[in-house]
Structures are given as C-alpha cells and as structure tokens.
Amino acid sequence: MPSSTRHLVLVGGGHTHALVLLALGKNPLPGSRLTLVSDVESAPYSGMLPGHVAGLYEAAEMHIDLPRLCRYAGADFVSAHVSGYDSGTGILQREGGDALDLRPDFISFNVGSSPQLDAVAGTRRWAIPSKPVPELLAGWTRVREAAARMAPGGEPLRIVVVGGGAGGVELTLAMQSQLPGTTRFDLVHGGDHLLPGHNPRVQRLVEDLLAARGITTRLGRRVVEVTGEETRLDDGSSLESDFVFWVTQPAPPRWLRHSGLALNEKGFLRVGPTLECVGRSGIFAAGDVASIEDVPLPKSGVYAVRMAAPLEANLRAAWLGNPLVAYRPQRHILSLIGTADGRAVVSRPWLPTLHSRIAWRWKDRIDRRFMRQFVEADRSVQTD
Ligand SMILES: Cc1cc2nc3c(=O)[nH]c(=O)nc-3n(C[C@H](O)[C@H](O)[C@H](O)COP(=O)(O)OP(=O)(O)OC[C@H]3O[C@@H](n4cnc5c(N)ncnc54)[C@H](O)[C@@H]3O)c2cc1C
Incomplete structure (x- = not known):
C-alpha cells in the first residue's frame, strides 16, 4: 500500500488538470496529498473565449474557480508562477527565484503554451x-x-x-x-x-x-x-x-529548457503514449505543453480535454503501482468554429461544410456542459 506521505503535485490549472481534479474529487487517491500550483485563480476555458470577446458569455461563465475546485478535490491551492523545475531534485521554483517547498513524489505539467513573442522585433x-x-x-x-x-x-x-x-x-x-x-x-x-x-x-x-x-x-x-x-x-x-x-504558432514555456526533461525540437515536453515524460517515471505532462512521441497533434483545447481521462487513469495507476495505459488520440477531430453572428462552421476532413445556427447551438451546448461540471462540483462543496 502507498505510504500516506506521498505527494502528487499538479503544475498549471489548464483544461486537463481541471478535469483531473474533478475526477479526483469524485474518486480520491488513497492516502494522497494533492497540490495544485497555478499562477491564476480563475482558469479560462478556451472553448468560450471568443464567445466571451463577442459578448456572448460573462467572464464568470468561462472561468473555472481553481481554489474552489481544489476544495472539492481535497487539494491544496498554491498561488505561484513556476519559473523553474529541476527534474533531478524535484524542486520547483517560483518567479522571483525561491523554491516551493513541495517535494513531489509524482508531478504533472499542464501549463499550456503561448505565442512566440521574441522572434519579431517590437x-x-x-x-x-x-x-x-x-x-x-x-x-x-x-x-x-x-x-x-x-x-x-x-x-x-x-x-x-x-x-x-x-x-x-x-x-x-x-x-x-x-x-x-x-x-x-x-x-x-x-x-x-x-x-x-x-x-x-x-x-x-x-x-x-x-x-x-x-x-x-x-x-x-x-x-x-x-x-x-x-x-x-x-x-x-x-x-x-x-x-x-x-x-x-504556440510555443512552450522557456523554463522547461533547464528542467532536464526530454524536449522536442520546439521545446515542448516529450511524452510517451501514457503521457509520462520520456525516460522519467512519475513525471507527466498533458495539454499544449506535451508532445506525444510520433503523434503530431494540433495544440487545441479539445485535445487538452481529451487527455484528462488517460492522465487521471495513469496518475492513479502510477500511484497504486499498476501498469500505465496508452492514450490513443483520434487524429481528426470535429472542429466547431464560432463566427460571432449566431452561427458556427463545422469542420472535419470528410464532412460537408456547414455554417449554421444549429452548429452554433451545438457548440454552445458542448461548452456550457463542460463548464457546468465545475459549477456542480462547487455547489456540492457549498452544501456539504
Ligand atoms: C484566441 C484563442 C481561441 C481559442 N479557441 C479555442 C477553441 O475554441 N477550442 C479549442 O479547442 N481550442 C482553442 N484554442 C486553443 C486553446 O486555448 C489551447 O489549446 C488550450 O487552452 C490548451 O489547454 P491546456 O490545458 O494545455 O493549457 P491552458 O488552457 O493554456 O492552461 C494552462 C494553465 O496553466 C497556467 N500556467 C501557465 N504557466 C504557468 C506557470 N509557469 N506556473 C503556474 N501556472 C501556469 C495558466 O495560467 C493556465 O491557467 C484557442 C486559442 C486561442 C489563442
């Protein structure tokens, strides 16, 4: 049985970790200490971001309240922007240089990506x-x-x-x-x-x-x-x-360069099909920051969401000492592109092109359903 002192640290409250926390709230890891480190308290949901800019969703409707989600999951919330990680010692550093006193036994990164700003002057x-x-x-x-x-x-x-x-x-x-x-x-x-x-x-x-x-x-x-x-x-x-x-084009955080973890040619974390970092057991990554070996995927919130179930399953398996399972992503996903006129475009390689109000309603329903899970978890904490 695992010792009660073991510690799982999730770095970044992206789409994948938000769903992992939800799952761990429903079905806790036995004998675990759980911590989320995030540089924001409200995590934006990308599916609703353009709709928010278009005035269709309030800010609160498209943000996940991470401290409350942590309360639901029984996790500690640490507010910090991580600026360094040493995979040899397991030490995480926060911006400003001091080390976070966390000592993870298992760690997972879901810190997203951002556009490269330094390649073009100004x-x-x-x-x-x-x-x-x-x-x-x-x-x-x-x-x-x-x-x-x-x-x-x-x-x-x-x-x-x-x-x-x-x-x-x-x-x-x-x-x-x-x-x-x-x-x-x-x-x-x-x-x-x-x-x-x-x-x-x-x-x-x-x-x-x-x-x-x-x-x-x-x-x-x-x-x-x-x-x-x-x-x-x-x-x-x-x-x-x-x-x-x-x-x-999205680029990875620069501080990963000094982590000692395997990176691909663009600097994203190389992970195997189990979402474990290449050559490192107990260190995981998911969402935009992860690059699955030999499976080039677009950087998209849809994939970050889909990685949540396999990540949670493998964190649990690693915790319990069970074999990890491979995640096999769909190569082509259906995209719904909102056009801010009450319609959306349905895009998939072999489907006929559709630009309609029904497509927007479909997208809206998917996105609202995604966010509702967090609202319901929050309510269940409040009524406990
Ligand atoms: C304008 C725009 C619209 C988009 N629309 C869509 C869409 O409609 N559908 C879709 O599928 N995709 C969309 N995307 C892509 C989508 O945003 C990303 O693919 C998705 O957010 C990746 O999710 P993630 O979980 O990997 O990371 P993110 O959602 O980026 O989350 C990462 C989290 O980690 C935190 N973090 C980052 N660095 C640190 C650090 N050093 N220390 C602590 N915390 C940290 C961040 O604050 C953030 O909360 C859009 C992108 C853009 C730019």
Missing part, C-alpha cells in the same frame, strides 16, 4: 499576445476603451491580427462583431490559406466570410516588425495599426 513591446488569456482580455479592454473614446465620423481604429489559425480567425470575428463600422481589421497570415489543417472548403468559406464582414486578409505575408504605429510586412508594405493581436 512584438514584446507592442503586440497583445493571445496567451496568457488575462493579457489578451486586458488588451481587448483597452481596445474597447479606445473605441468608446473615438469621435463620431473620425478616423477608424486600426486593428491588426497576426495568425490565421482557428484562434486568430475566431478572435478577429468576435472583436469585429463588437466594433462594427468604427474599426478597420487586417488579418495577416503566413500561409496561402487561413485555417491550416482544415479542409479547403472550410478555408474558402471562412475567407469569404471575413471579406463579407469587411476584414482584409493578407495571406502569404509575414510580419517583420511591429512599432507603436504600424505593422511592417515582409513584402516591404506596412499596415497602420493602433493595436496588434499576436495569435501565432
């Missing part, structure tokens, strides 16, 4: 990153305030969004739905079509939709510099910009 100073989400939402608040200050009939506000994946497209449409007429939007994307990885019919539909909404799409262009007034592109042209949103 982005760290001027661009609003799509992650961490609190920074994105603070930037969006500044945009709305600037729009509210604009004189009627004056020059429009100029917004540039960089990155034409699903996140960039949804964010652009969501912002545009809230600022029609008063704002000029440019969406810059390095590829020949928006939404890489989606089928060409969906790409065309979305490109046409953006054009119909007055959003200019600049395909095959890369940003080479951002300044306080303009966004310079690699063809020598530049776009006047009051605000620049940076929604480019």
